[in-house]
Amino acid sequence: MHSHGNPKQRNRRHETWRLALAWGNVARSGLAASVGWVAGTAIQLQQSELWQGWVYACIVVLALAICAQAAINLVANGRRFAVLLVAFAVLAFAITGLRSVVFKAQALDPALEGRDVWVTGVVTDLPQRNDAGLRFRLGVESALLDGQSIGLPPRIDVGWYAGVYPTGGELVGLQRQPVAVRAGERWAMTLRVKAPHGSINPHGFDYELFLWEQGVQATGYVRAGTKDPVPQRLAQTWQHPVALARQTLRERIFTQVEQRQFAGLIAALVVGDQNAIDRVDWDVFRATGIAHLVSISGLHITMFAWGAALLVRRLWRCSRRLCNLLPAPTAALWGGVVLASAYALFSGWGVPSQRTCLMLATVAALRLSGVRWPWPCVWALACAVVVAASPWALLQAGFWLSFVAVGVLFATDLGARYSISTGAEDQKYDINRQKTLGVRAWASVSALLREQWVVTVALAPLTLLLFGQVSLVGLVANALAIPWVTLVITPLAMLGVLVPALWDVAAQAVAWMLLVLQWLAAWPGATWAMARPPLWAAAAGLLGGVLLVAPLPRSLRALGVPLLLTVLLWRLPAPAPGEFSLLAADVGQGNAVLVRTAHHALLYDAGPRYSLESDAGHRVLVPLLQALDIHLDRLVLSHRDTDHVGGAVAVLTMQKKADVLSSISFDHPLQAVRPTQRCEAGQQWDWDGVRFTVLHPRAQDYESTTMPNALSCVLRIDNGHEVALLVGDIERAQEARLVSDPASVQLLRAQLLLVPHHGSKTSSSAEFLDAVRPEVALVQSGYRNRFGHPAPPVMQRYADRSILVRDSPHCGAFLWGSGSDNGFECARTKQMRYWHHLVP
Numbered sequence: 001m002h003s004h005g006n007p008k009q010r011n012r013r014h015e016t017w018r019l020a021l022a023w024g025n026v027a028r029s030g031l032a033a034s035v036g037w038v039a040g041t042a043i044q045l046q047q048s049e050l051w052q053g054w055v056y057a058c059i060v061v062l063a064l065a066i067c068a069q070a071a072i073n074l075v076a077n078g079r080r081f082a083v084l085l086v087a088f089a090v091l092a093f094a095i096t097g098l099r100s101v102v103f104k105a106q107a108l109d110p111a112l113e114g115r116d117v118w119v120t121g122v123v124t125d126l127p128q129r130n131d132a133g134l135r136f137r138l139g140v141e142s143a144l145l146d147g148q149s150i151g152l153p154p155r156i157d158v159g160w161y162a163g164v165y166p167t168g169g170e171l172v173g174l175q176r177q178p179v180a181v182r183a184g185e186r187w188a189m190t191l192r193v194k195a196p197h198g199s200i201n202p203h204g205f206d207y208e209l210f211l212w213e214q215g216v217q218a219t220g221y222v223r224a225g226t227k228d229p230v231p232q233r234l235a236q237t238w239q240h241p242v243a244l245a246r247q248t249l250r251e252r253i254f255t256q257v258e259q260r261q262f263a264g265l266i267a268a269l270v271v272g273d274q275n276a277i278d279r280v281d282w283d284v285f286r287a288t289g290i291a292h293l294v295s296i297s298g299l300h301i302t303m304f305a306w307g308a309a310l311l312v313r314r315l316w317r318c319s320r321r322l323c324n325l326l327p328a329p330t331a332a333l334w335g336g337v338v339l340a341s342a343y344a345l346f347s348g349w350g351v352p353s354q355r356t357c358l359m360l361a362t363v364a365a366l367r368l369s370g371v372r373w374p375w376p377c378v379w380a381l382a383c384a385v386v387v388a389a390s391p392w393a394l395l396q397a398g399f400w401l402s403f404v405a406v407g408v409l410f411a412t413d414l415g416a417r418y419s420i421s422t423g424a425e426d427q428k429y430d431i432n433r434q435k436t437l438g439v440r441a442w443a444s445v446s447a448l449l450r451e452q453w454v455v456t457v458a459l460a461p462l463t464l465l466l467f468g469q470v471s472l473v474g475l476v477a478n479a480l481a482i483p484w485v486t487l488v489i490t491p492l493a494m495l496g497v498l499v500p501a502l503w504d505v506a507a508q509a510v511a512w513m514l515l516v517l518q519w520l521a522a523w524p525g526a527t528w529a530m531a532r533p534p535l536w537a538a539a540a541g542l543l544g545g546v547l548l549v550a551p552l553p554r555s556l557r558a559l560g561v562p563l564l565l566t567v568l569l570w571r572l573p574a575p576a577p578g579e580f581s582l583l584a585a586d587v588g589q590g591n592a593v594l595v596r597t598a599h600h601a602l603l604y605d606a607g608p609r610y611s612l613e614s615d616a617g618h619r620v621l622v623p624l625l626q627a628l629d630i631h632l633d634r635l636v637l638s639h640r641d642t643d644h645v646g647g648a649v650a651v652l653t654m655q656k657k658a659d660v661l662s663s664i665s666f667d668h669p670l671q672a673v674r675p676t677q678r679c680e681a682g683q684q685w686d687w688d689g690v691r692f693t694v695l696h697p698r699a700q701d702y703e704s705t706t707m708p709n710a711l712s713c714v715l716r717i718d719n720g721h722e723v724a725l726l727v728g729d730i731e732r733a734q735e736a737r738l739v740s741d742p743a744s745v746q747l748l749r750a751q752l753l754l755v756p757h758h759g760s761k762t763s764s765s766a767e768f769l770d771a772v773r774p775e776v777a778l779v780q781s782g783y784r785n786r787f788g789h790p791a792p793p794v795m796q797r798y799a800d801r802s803i804l805v806r807d808s809p810h811c812g813a814f815l816w817g818s819g820s821d822n823g824f825e826c827a828r829t830k831q832m833r834y835w836h837h838l839v840p
Helices: 007-044 053-077 081-104 207-214 241-256 260-271 279-288 298-316 320-325 328-346 351-368 375-389 391-395 397-411 424-433 437-467 474-495 501-521 535-549 560-568 616-628 648-654 732-740 766-772 792-800
Strands: 116-123 128-130 133-145 155-161 164-167 170-173 185-194 219-222 232-236 469-471 527-529 581-584 593-596 601-604 609-611 634-637 659-662 684-687 690-696 714-718 723-726 752-754 776-779 804-807 814-817 824-826
Touching (some): 007 375, 155 185, 207 391, 241 328, 260 279, 279 469, 298 351, 328 351, 351 375, 375 391, 375 397, 437 474, 437 560, 474 501, 690 732
Parallel strands (some): 155 219, 723 752
Antiparallel strands (some): 116 133, 116 185, 469 527, 581 814, 690 714, 714 723, 814 824
């Protein structure tokens, strides 16, 4: 007879097997709960309107009961993981909705919009100064309206503008220019407040979501005219010492380093002030794929945590008493997390930093608890913890890039390099110490290149989905910049806090890096742009990228090629021959209309300039054209006003082959960017069966007037059965001339009209509207703009003629296509979410 071991051994094996099964069930349960939580949160974020708070509360109670029952069943028989997943999805949906209801209850009362309110509050963060003035965040302590106490949202983004502002038809000088404002100061000032309102464009930046996630539900500007009370600095408090220290350190950096360009990048690395980086440098960083290196990102926090853990472990081992109290690996693990969190706090505690700290803390807690879950369970749990803390992070590009990158590294057996060092690394160190320096150096370089290659290939489809472009020089740029920024610039910038002279050395290192990056960015084809693919195509492409770099048999890896082709071959549908489409971008107070035919594209006006550092071209139009992968054939600039040509330089810089048709003078600065051709009545051209005709101005008008509005280029677009009329800022005199001229009056009839001069009282005469008789009229204007556009009397004239009017504040980007049975489409309606502002 064969012995099967004594009973004790059999019991021990049975107990080991039972514990392994139990821990396996726990890991699978954690995976199911984590996936369910993320999925439920993602579903809730798609809601256009919130339900009543009591509805979410009831769902929370029900979901908790289901979770409890599912947990009991799992302990009993280890099944029903699907039930646990669904229960946690419902729970996450309800809790996120309930949080949103509570937060939205603090929103600004619509009756207070446009009112002057006396507000007392404390500056909570780094003030930002630019050419337009000063911006800072104010923590509200009290507010008075007409001497009566009122409630305001707890945080307000405040602008204190320089220059002049219009009131009552006159330009009034400010009582005083913006003064130095410091974090922690208590101020009392008159603010004109309004609800957060941003532009809504296809694939555009969601400003309202950004403020929602930051906890801001109102914006305002300081009233500093001659009749307004003088803003009062009341005291310097110590309520925000970290922000004050960051501001002081930023000032020291700019004092020490003469070149503002280099000082801004150093300030971004030391105190997390990304606004200090020049816009031109950001363009270079994006083109070379290293933007993640010059901001306080997850990589910086993780590297800091790794270095801090090594330092704590070495110092801890110097004391026998400390080692007896707490093992050195444990101290190193928590020391890395704590010090990294302190660094993230000092650098501004941005959302990427918060995500990274939560992820590190989650992984550290799992390790110290003795849990050894498979990597998908650890990765999913860290993701769920971050989403639970900030649900709206799911809609941020940085969230997906960071977590997908970590997941790819885990899946390709490279993720262990990104964990915080523990005692397990001691054996690796002892083994590596026996290797030659050359072998270790080559191994490190090879590992770095492989990791960068894996992440670059796997994330390319996701990058295309999120940004519409991929840097083809990114692999080379990152291979050079990662060690240079991590091992040279960042340490010098940090040590400069103790020895300010080192900031000059860091500035020189930055200068050398910029030279190389600018050279790489100037390469032909440095970036590859294409239309942003739909979600299904990007998901298939991402799976294909992972398959290509995964440690799998070659036959399985080859399946990644057709999956990647779904992204590479996808193209944005164009209008059919003989048809055309119009996309009026939401640019605020200004005009910008994209016209497409089957094989051509034209942009009518380029939006406003917001400041010397910001314009609609850079912020809206360039990203929009890149996302749609549109190459302009022609840019029509109706006239020289900055709300029509403000973004032209940025557009022309990207669109190398576009010619320019305009009424701007021959000595206008834009002529140096690209020479223009005058628009004159009678000019015509045909694109794909669509005729474009210029109706105004006449050649003699350039001699008889210099008023820019009077010279606005009027463009008629006609495909034989539908007409669109784009008229710029023409006024009554020009409208009367068009109506009275037999050659032009017959061409005025149109289905779509771009309302003249944004709805100003000086335009949209009754005779002109009777001649055009549009079905739909579009007003491109800014929300609560200072000019009062569109004027109520003008809107009444449209209403009297049953003309349907849509304006940018209510509609966002406006899409209209000839031959379309669906009429027009408003981006604000189509993309509406509960955090978006509902304009009265």
